[in-house]
Amino acid sequence: AQSVSQHNHHVILSEAASLELGCNYSYGGTVNLFWYVQYPGQHLQLLLKYFSGDPLVKGIKGFEAEFIKSKFSFNLRKPSVQWSDTAEYFCAAENYGGSQGNLIFGKGTKLSVKP
Amino acid sequence: DGGITQSPKYLFRKEGQNVTLSCEQNLNHDAMYWYRQDPGQGLRLIYYSQIVNDFQKGDIAEGYSVSREKKESFPLTVTSAQKNPTAFYLCATGGLGYNEQFFGPGTRLTVL
Numbered sequence: 001a002q003s004v005s006q007h008n009h010h011v012i013l014s015e016a017a018s019l020e021l022g023c024n025y026s027y028g029g030t031v032n033l034f035w036y037v038q039y040p041g042q043h044l045q046l047l048l049k050y051f052s053g054d055p056l057v058k059g060i061k062g063f064e065a066e067f068i069k070s071k072f073s074f075n076l077r078k079p080s081v082q083w084s085d086t087a088e089y090f091c092a093a094e095n096y097g098g099s100q101g102n103l104i105f106g107k108g109t110k111l112s113v114k115p
Numbered sequence: 116d117g118g119i120t121q122s123p124k125y126l127f128r129k130e131g132q133n134v135t136l137s138c139e140q141n142l143n144h145d146a147m148y149w150y151r152q153d154p155g156q157g158l159r160l161i162y163y164s165q166i167v168n169d170f171q172k173g174d175i176a177e178g179y180s181v182s183r184e185k186k187e188s189f190p191l192t193v194t195s196a197q198k199n200p201t202a203f204y205l206c207a208t209g210g211l212g213y214n215e216q217f218f219g220p221g222t223r224l225t226v227l
Contacts (some may be wrong), residue, residue, distance in 0.1 A: 032214050043218050090158065102160070103216060107160040
């Protein structure tokens, strides 16, 4: 079955530290990839997405992600985190050509940033 | 938020009772989705609908039912057959040409 794996359940960083959250997917064909973020008490919102083209995609609030096809990975990065980045982050994948918009989500990574 | 309304924010029900969660959107999106979010489990798809009067089961449809009589509305009923209904329920929408989904604020259901 198609799946999305996020390796870290809970990451704790100090402000200004660099962040990398891992995401791997199991689809064999063309895939669209997403990172969503859920800040405390807020609804899920899109951070960035990859459909095609440049494998390095930039999102909101200084986040970026790199699609590495050979590794089936789409890791999220930020060079310097802030306390306001404390949130839960979800990686998701859509099988291109499958039912439109049907996403498979990873289990999420909770990020806690210490001030 | 963002044109998707879920009500109520918190809902309490006694075991054995059916309960219906509301999801309304004014984004004119064709597709609507229901997810269940549990700690450490991510989001799991319950049901989805891509057009009015049509819907499909997701990965964990057992114990749930939906209807899609209007484009704007996609209510979810949690029936007494759902063995573990206490969870956070999220509604999402997607439009033609959009591959991303847009999420509502969620309803936290607690069954006592």
